[in-house]
Amino acid sequence: MFENQLNNISIGQPDKIKDEKIKISINDLSSYFGKTKVIKNISLNIPEKKVVAIIGPSGCGKSTFLRSLNRMHEVVGGTITGSIYLDGEDIMKSDPVYLRRKVGMVFQKPNPFPTMSIFNNVVAGLKLNGFHNKKILSEIVEKSLRQAALWDEVKDILHRSGAEISGGQQQRLCIARTIAINPEVILMDEPASALDPISTTKIEELIFELKKEFTIVIVTHNMQQAARVSDYTAFFYVGELVEYSDTKKMFVAPGKKQTEDYITGRFG
């Protein structure tokens, strides 16, 4: 019986993942908007300090799945069943406010706070948490902006509005803002899809650096991007998890016909 259960969970899980430390464990997750079931009984494990990419055609529930991981689905009125464990703790039982400080999020469109300076944008999350020591804040601003590969470009204009820089810089500012509160997991919802190729490359290089410290889950439309940045890839199709495996294996020798068709561009 118990063995059977274990087997169930390991179905569709990458082989190598057994050697990893699991950060987030998702069991039988379904998501609803009203009565529409958007995600259907998905189980998968997300390893620590790795990049997991989620690919699939539009409307397959990638973003909804991602939002469930820090309960952002509640903001737009969704509900979920099943369970999600972060370090063994049920996230549905924790306070969403604290959960989101541990599981940060970067959105598709850069959304800096236009009424705040670049400096205040970076520390917005910290200030919410009641952090006001100027010296420590400036240290964190520099560290976060350096980590987001933005420091050299904005170090002289920290007082300017967060909306005055270019779209690519805005997105890196949003990443700096997210890592400033020192989360454990960063969720990225197509972070480069609104950006030009050069900014996209910068974001991808950044993801490569960030995974040394953070666990990253990234939703992307762009399969090359998934292949470039991720360690593991999950392929979603109409709300179901079709395949989840090592990125290399997924793109070289996909296990399922559906995956192969999607990756080679035959549909989607």
Added chain:
Amino acid sequence: MNETSDLIKAYLGKKDKGKNDSPSFIKKILGNGNIGDFIFERLTLLFALLVFLLVLFMGWQMYSNSLLSIKKFGFHFLANSTWDPVSETFGALPIIFGTVVSSFLGLLIAVPLGISVAVFLSEVSPNWLEKPLSFLTELLAGIPSVIYGLWGIFVLVPWLRDIVEPFLQNEFPNSPLFQGATYGFGMLAAVIILAIMVLPIISSISRDILKSVPDSQREAAYALGATKWEVTKIVLGNAKSGLLGAIMLGLGRAIGETMAVTMVIGNSPKISSSLFDPGYTMASVLANEFTEATSDLYINALIELALVLFIITIIINILARLLVWSTERKWKLNPI
């Protein structure tokens, strides 16, 4: 098929021919344009200019019809506190004072309430509640002011006279705000009526402004671990200048409000620190005294008062528009 296209060609040929035949001076004006567009553009421009000219004309009319009083009193008109038609001394200070104080205090009550209502409607209330509540607030803005005045006379004034004012006087016997006889009619009644009348304007405009803050801002805050209140603070920060515009529009309404205030303020040109004492506002003076103005100087003084009110209202509205416009522009400039 071919027949149709021939027909079209023939028609267009005719049209072009007509154009080429037109006298050269028309061609000169039209350039390569079309005569219909030419007329349409000029006509709409004319109507737009007409509105502008009307405002200028009104201002000029008021100025030229108040010259007598402007020449006689000069700046004393604004600084003198005696408004006495019998001795023909006209100082508008107590009236300006009454206008400014009643509007300001009315706003002091209406602004926190109105913005709270807007925050509730835009950020907190569930969808099914938002629509009917918004409709009701907008309905309040549409009630004719004489009805507010009537309600003021029959409900608000007796309530103030019998309960609120004696209570305040007992509780704060030394406060200069609550001195004198408790008639009910007076500054306090005007302030409350104005607050009620301005509230729906402030709340409905503020709601629209809060709604125009993009959801991505709310999501950004939520994703940083913000509570609902902290998210609302960020939304309010984004909407700051727009909200200021909403308040200014409310102020414009309060300053110009005539009927309801006239019915409850007591109509006496006095400067008093007590809220129980009667006061007077510019709009009320105009409504009350125009029929009684017999001498030329009296009429001129009233028109000068109208001019002052006109200028103040225009300045407030311009400021409000500029503020609202500046928030809208900010969002358009930064689409990403």
